[in-house]
Amino acid sequence: MSAAARGILSVAEQRLAPYRLVSSLCYLLGGLLAVSMLLPLAWVFLAALKEPAEIMRVPPTLLPATWDWAAFAEAWRRYQIPRMAFNTAIVYLGYIVSRLFVITLAAYALARLAVPFRRVIYMVFLATVMLPDQALLVPKYLVVASLPFIKVSLINTWWALWLPAGVSSFQLLLMKGFFDDIPRDLSEAARIDGASEVRTLWRIILPNSKPIVAVVGIFGFFEIWNNFFWQRLILTAQAKWTMAVMVWFHTYTIGGNPALNVQLAGASISIVPPLVLFLVFQRFITQGITMTGLKG
Amino acid sequence: MTGARGRRWTGAIAKYRTGLLFLVPAVLVFAVFLWYPIVENLLLTFQSYVPGFDKEWVGLANLDAVLHDPHLVRAIVNTLQFVGLALLIGFAVPVVVAIALSEVRRGRSFFRVAVYVPNMLPGICLYILWQKLIFPPDAGLLNQALGLLGIPHQLWILSPRQVMASLVLMSTWANFGATTVMYMAGLANVNPELYEAAEMEGAGFLQRIRHVTLPGLSSMLLLLLILQLISTFQVLQEPFVMTSGGPNNSSLTVMLLVYNYAFVDVDYGKAGALSAMLFVFLLVFSCFYVRQTGLSRARGA
Numbered sequence: 001m002s003a004a005a006r007g008i009l010s011v012a013e014q015r016l017a018p019y020r021l022v023s024s025l026c027y028l029l030g031g032l033l034a035v036s037m038l039l040p041l042a043w044v045f046l047a048a049l050k051e052p053a054e055i056m057r058v059p060p061t062l063l064p065a066t067w068d069w070a071a072f073a074e075a076w077r078r079y080q081i082p083r084m085a086f087n088t089a090i091v092y093l094g095y096i097v098s099r100l101f102v103i104t105l106a107a108y109a110l111a112r113l114a115v116p117f118r119r120v121i122y123m124v125f126l127a128t129v130m131l132p133d134q135a136l137l138v139p140k141y142l143v144v145a146s147l148p149f150i151k152v153s154l155i156n157t158w159w160a161l162w163l164p165a166g167v168s169s170f171q172l173l174l175m176k177g178f179f180d181d182i183p184r185d186l187s188e189a190a191r192i193d194g195a196s197e198v199r200t201l202w203r204i205i206l207p208n209s210k211p212i213v214a215v216v217g218i219f220g221f222f223e224i225w226n227n228f229f230w231q232r233l234i235l236t237a238q239a240k241w242t243m244a245v246m247v248w249f250h251t252y253t254i255g256g257n258p259a260l261n262v263q264l265a266g267a268s269i270s271i272v273p274p275l276v277l278f279l280v281f282q283r284f285i286t287q288g289i290t291m292t293g294l295k296g
Numbered sequence: 297m298t299g300a301r302g303r304r305w306t307g308a309i310a311k312y313r314t315g316l317l318f319l320v321p322a323v324l325v326f327a328v329f330l331w332y333p334i335v336e337n338l339l340l341t342f343q344s345y346v347p348g349f350d351k352e353w354v355g356l357a358n359l360d361a362v363l364h365d366p367h368l369v370r371a372i373v374n375t376l377q378f379v380g381l382a383l384l385i386g387f388a389v390p391v392v393v394a395i396a397l398s399e400v401r402r403g404r405s406f407f408r409v410a411v412y413v414p415n416m417l418p419g420i421c422l423y424i425l426w427q428k429l430i431f432p433p434d435a436g437l438l439n440q441a442l443g444l445l446g447i448p449h450q451l452w453i454l455s456p457r458q459v460m461a462s463l464v465l466m467s468t469w470a471n472f473g474a475t476t477v478m479y480m481a482g483l484a485n486v487n488p489e490l491y492e493a494a495e496m497e498g499a500g501f502l503q504r505i506r507h508v509t510l511p512g513l514s515s516m517l518l519l520l521l522i523l524q525l526i527s528t529f530q531v532l533q534e535p536f537v538m539t540s541g542g543p544n545n546s547s548l549t550v551m552l553l554v555y556n557y558a559f560v561d562v563d564y565g566k567a568g569a570l571s572a573m574l575f576v577f578l579l580v581f582s583c584f585y586v587r588q589t590g591l592s593r594a595r596g597a
Contacts, residue, residue, distance in 0.1 A: 006488050007399045008504050010495060014401075022501050026396040030403075033393065034410035037473070040437060041413065044425050056435045106322035113315030116308075121319070128330060130522070130582035134530035134551060135575040138558045138567045139333035139340060145347070148332055164329040166322060197314045226419045229533045233559075244420045251424050252537060260428060267421045278416045282409060289477045 044271065048072065048264035055260055068261075075265035078258060079246050088242045091231075094162040096220045100213065102166025103175055108201050111179035112187060125169040140164075141233060160234040161224065171216050178212040179205060215288035218281055225274055243270045337575060340568025347562075358569035362557075368570075370545050371553040374460055375529060378549065381464040382528045387521065390472045394479030395509060408480065412473035423537045426466045427453070453539055456546035463534045463547065475520060479513060486512040515589065522585040526578050550574055 013019045047055045048071050050064040075081070109115055110122055144160045145153050154160035182205060190200045206213065228244040235241050241249070247270050250256030251263045278285060341358055343351045362368060397407050417425070430437045431452040439449045452462040486509060494504045510517075532551035535541055541548035541556075550570065558567035 006491060007401075007483075008395070008491055008501060008509060009399060010491070013495070019501065023399060026399040029393070029396045030400050030407040030410075034407060036469075037410050037413055040425055040430060041417070043429055043437065044421070047429060055429075056432070058435050058440075060435055060437070060440055102321045102325055105318040109315045109318035113318060114311050115315035115319065116312055125322075125326075128326070130526065130585060131330070131334075132526050132530055132575055132578035132582075133330075134527075134532060135554075135571045135578065136330075136333045136337060137532075137551070138554060138564060138571055139336040140329065141558070142336065142340075142345075142564065143328065143333050148328060163325060166325040167329050169326075172322065197318070222415075228418070228420045229536070244418055247418075247424070248420045248537065251420075251428075263424065264428065267424045270418055271416075271421050274416045274418060275413075278413070286408065286412070286477050289474055289481075 041271070044264055045268050048075075048261050048268050050261060052260045055264075071259070071261040071265040072269070074258065074262045075269060078262065079243075079250065079266045079269070081269060083239075084241065084243045084246050087240065088244075091158050091161055091242050092221060092224055094158060095165045095224045096217050098162045098165040099168060099171070099220045100216060103168065103172040103216070104201070104206070104213075107172055107175035107179055108197075108205060110176045112184075112205075113197065122173075125172055128169045129173065144234065155234060156236045156240055157234075158240065161231065165220065165224075168220075171219070175209075175212055175216060178209055182208050211284075211287070214281075214284050218277075218285055218288060221277070222274070334575070337568055337572050340565055341572045343565055343568070345564040345568075347564075354565065358565040359573075362566055362569045362573075365553075365566075367545065367548060367553055371548045371550045374545075374547060375531065375549045375551075377460045378464060378531050379525065379528045381461055382468070382524065383521075385464055386468040386472065386528075387524060389468055390475035390479055391513070391517070393472065394476045394483060395505060397476070398480055398483045408477060411476050414470045415473050417470060419533060420537070422466070422470050423534065427538055430466075431462065453547075454543060456543050459539060459543065459547045463531075463538070467534060478516065478520070482513050482516045483509065518585070518588065522581055525581055529574065529578055 009019050009023065014023045046062070046064060049067050049069065050061070051066070051068065054061060054065055106125075110118060110125075115121065144164075145155050147154065154163070186204050186208065187200050190204050195203070225244075228248060231242050232245050232248060235245055238246075238249075247266050250258060250266055339351075342353060342355060344354045344357070345351045393411065397404060397411075400407060414422070431454075433439055433449050433451055433454065436452075438452065443449070451458060453459045490508045490512075491504060494508055499507065530551050531549050532555060535547040535549055535552050536555065539547045541552050551574070554567050554571045554574070557563050557570065
């Protein structure tokens with residue numbers, strides 16, 4: 001207990017004068033950070049409830065003079081929230097399903113099945129872990145605009161977001177590592193009973209891999225949530241847009257441009273789903289970061 | 297003879313069938329959306345491509361055009377500025393915060409959640425928040441807060457001299473929480489007996505950080521350093537959305553120049569040439585990391 005309970009400073013030291021200062025500085029820093037992280041977020045919601053003139057007032061007001069929900073109603077209509085929520089949900093679900101499908105099968109093959117040149121295949125995936133992928137924006141766009149050999153264009157389709165979802169060698173290898181650690185006896189027993197590999201994977205391996213599936217799923221979600229750029233590039237027709245593209249359109253193009261409080265209301269609405277998801281899965285997410293060593 | 301070979305083949309196919317089948321989707325998507333684009337990018341460097349027409353070989357013309365573009369130097373300088381400032385600010389902040397928060401006994405998980413929350417913001421909302429509520433020179437939160445300390449108002453992203461630093465400030469605010477959480481996990485793995493021993497030998501707080509804490513984090517520090525370099529060299533989304541490279545090209549980055557070549561000038565050859573150069577340059581960092589850490593040996597097959 002005594003050894004594990006200490007940090008850099010021991011519990012006894014924290015009470016000594018010079019270290020009490022260090023310790024209180026740590027609290028102070030934590031408190032300041034918490035305010036500077038949470039206040040701006042609250043500010044978006046509060047500003048959306050203010051009159052446009054009040055948002056720009058100097059000195060700023062913390063609470064709105066009149067709580068005016070009209071901007072939210074206006075944003076709900078203008079941003080076509082129900083439609084966008086539907087599109088976004090479909091796009092994100094498809095993305096996660098596509099990723100899990102591709103990497104689960106491959107990870108299982110590399111972990112458990114007979115594969116020729118396993119080491120070579122493994123190294124090929126490993127070699128792509130740290131590739132600078134943003135730099136490939138243009139050739140990726142050209143590929144999506146005209147798929148090799150079949151010459152089909154995926155521009156303005158959700159397939160352009162779904163199909164590349166499986167390209168994540170890091171998560172593939174992470175999953176393989178997890179499968180490696182599942183006791184072989186479990187799957188051997190199933191195999192002796194004559195279960196097919198698909199069945200073994202579905203019935204034995206996956207139920208034992210819930211943490212890693214959750215991590216891959218959640219991180220897939222945050223990846224696509226943040227990858228606004230690709231969505232804007234690919235989805236040209238408004239009917240196909242996701243929430244992020246809609247929010248961008250209304251603030252950053254001449255076509256949109258409603259009053260500032262409406263823009264902020266639109267942004268506020270689109271913050272709610274990830275925020276709720278974060279608070280619900282908070283434990284998984286912090287564990288996942290630790291596990292993957294990747295940023296969300 | 298043929299019969300034996302045939303049997304061996306059928307034997308091999310039967311043995312490997314399921315395994316290969318399971319690998320097909322991954323190989324397919326990697327080939328189409330990663331490996332092929334890499335090759336395509338290198339080829340584009342030496343081609344002229346107009347959609348709908350055949351590609352033409354143009355030798356070094358694209359590279360020549362890119363290297364003689366007066367914007368290139370500007371873009372490189374701006375990008376280096378972003379990378380450098382992100383190293384100074386963005387790389388140090390999470391280490392310091394993680395150490396400080398690890399020393400906090402009560403409410404640590406609250407602080408951890410609080411610093412992580414901005415990571416949840418969809419990118420586009422982050423830009424709106426900062427552009428409309430934090431950066432504005434008069435009513436913006438940043439100048440208001442600095443005003444309390446008696447610091448005069450700054451122009452932030454409206455000023456050619458401050459724009460890159462402002463973007464770094466914003467992305468640090470948004471991203472450092474995830475890194476902090478990782479470092480905190482790393483810190484929890486440092487053996488407390490080492491601190492005990494350091495205390496016995498009379499090492500102070502800072503000495504313990506220097507001789508115990510930082511060495512304990514070293515492999516994580518190296519990994520995150522390389523990842524951060526690779527990602528900051530490719531900065532695109534922030535200047536694209538918030539400043540379109542302005543004011544007066546002072547936030548034009550290399551990737552934004554690539555974007556402009558491809559999607560404004562519709563000159564895919566030039567875009568390919570510049571992004572291929574960036575890609576190869578960043579590949580050096582990845583290779584360095586893999587060599588340093590023996591990533592391949594450590595993970596094993």
